Amino acid sequence: MFSLRHLAFFLSAAIGLLAQEAETPHQTLQKAKALGLNDAAIDQAEPMLEHAIAGWQDRDPRNPEYAETLTLLGMMHQRESDLDIQLLRNTVEPFYKHALNVYQHSLTDPDQAKLALTLELEAAVLNAIGEVEDATPLSESALAVRKERVREMQAGALQIQAAYKPGEGVTAPKVIQKAEPDYPDVARFLKINGTVSLRFVVDENGVPQDIALVHSAGYGLDEKAVETLRNWRFQPGTSDNLPVATIATIDMIFSAR
Numbered sequence: 375m376f377s378l379r380h381l382a383f384f385l386s387a388a389i390g391l392l393a394q395e396a397e398t399p400h401q402t403l404q405k406a407k408a409l410g411l412n413d414a415a416i417d418q419a420e421p422m423l424e425h426a427i428a429g430w431q432d433r434d435p436r437n438p439e440y441a442e443t444l445t446l447l448g449m450m451h452q453r454e455s456d457l458d459i460q461l462l463r464n465t466v467e468p469f470y471k472h473a474l475n476v477y478q479h480s481l482t483d484p485d486q487a488k489l490a491l492t493l494e495l496e497a498a499v500l501n502a503i504g505e506v507e508d509a510t511p512l513s514e515s516a517l518a519v520r521k522e523r524v525r526e527m528q529a530g531a532l533q534i535q536a537a538y539k540p541g542e543g544v545t546a547p548k549v550i551q552k553a554e555p556d557y558p559d560v561a562r563f564l565k566i567n568g569t570v571s572l573r574f575v576v577d578e579n580g581v582p583q584d585i586a587l588v589h590s591a592g593y594g595l596d597e598k599a600v601e602t603l604r605n606w607r608f609q610p611g612t613s614d615n616l617p618v619a620t621i622a623t624i625d626m627i628f629s630a631r
Contacts, residue, residue, distance in 0.1 A: 399429030403443050411563040416450050423447040438484040441476035444469045445492045452499070453563060463503045470496035474512075487594070490519040491560060494592040520596045524587045527600055534583050537575045537619040540611060547576040547608040547620050555602035555626060558594030565630040568592070570599035572624050578617040580608040591628060599626040 397405075406422040409415035423443055430440035448469030455461035473492045477484045493516035500509035540546035560566075568591025575584045582603050590596050603624065611620030 399426040399433060400439055402426040402429065403439055406446065411559045416454065420447065420450055436476065436480050438477060438480045438482060441473040441484065441492065442488055444473035444476065445495065448495065449564060457502065459503055462499050467499045467503065470499060486519050486523060490516045491593065516592060517590050520590045520592065521587045523597060524585065524600050527597065528585060532583050534575045534577060534619050537621050538611060538613060539621050543613060544618065544620065545612045547611045547622050549606060550609050551607035553602060553605060555598045557628060558598055561593040561595055561628065562630055566593045567629050568595050570596050570626045572599060572603060574603065574622055575619050576608045576610055576622050577619050578610055580610045582606060595628050602626065
């Protein structure tokens with residue numbers, strides 16, 4: 375028998391549906407992102423992202439946020455795929471491919487970090503399903519973006535005009551203060567491990583300068599490595615017992631737990 379409680383339930387559901395329909399795709403995307411990248415959020419976030427995607431298709435199919443939404447949903451499907459080749463091919467790769475197409479035809483410049491992430495995700499999936507030739511140019515494009523971001527992170531910083539290479543009377547700098555890097559949410563969610571190799575100059579005061587990306591791990595790990603290194607301090611290298619600017623390298627290892 376129909377009761378007031380049933381009526382209240384249906385009214386509440388209808389109001390919720392109307393509120394969802396009134397939301398813009400941007401608002402729905404922000405709600406999904408606010409849930410965070412974790413396994414517990416997937417069941418709630420996926421329908422939100424699907425709803426946002428439908429909204430972008432109808433309203434603004436060239437918006438970079440449409441590409442971001444596709445990428446997020448692709449990552450959630452990837453997390454659920456457990457690296458099954460057929461699932462990656464059929465339910466993950468199409469989202470990344472579509473996202474890159476949106477970025478390519480966008481009327482505004484996309485966020486470079488988000489573009490690089492989608493390039494890396496698509497390249498990794500293509501490699502996993504055996505389409506290596508298609509993956510290579512995407513990986514190269516992502517690397518170029520990551521290197522440029524590392525350069526941009528140091529805009530306005532001190533530029534060292536000349537630096538010594540350790541050896542032949544020049545001592546190497548030594549770390550005296552360090553901290554471990556934070557793990558980017560995307561890399562942790564997808565359980566990405568990697569090593570970021572950096573070349574830099576330790577100035578006469580023991581401060582790392584002129585940081586360059588030698589080996590990229592992608593997925594935001596490169597930027598986190600640079601952020602971390604900039605806060606390290608060194609005992610500077612010396613020549614004739616005097617501190618001098620010295621070239622150094624470091625491998626920063628990220629291991630998802």
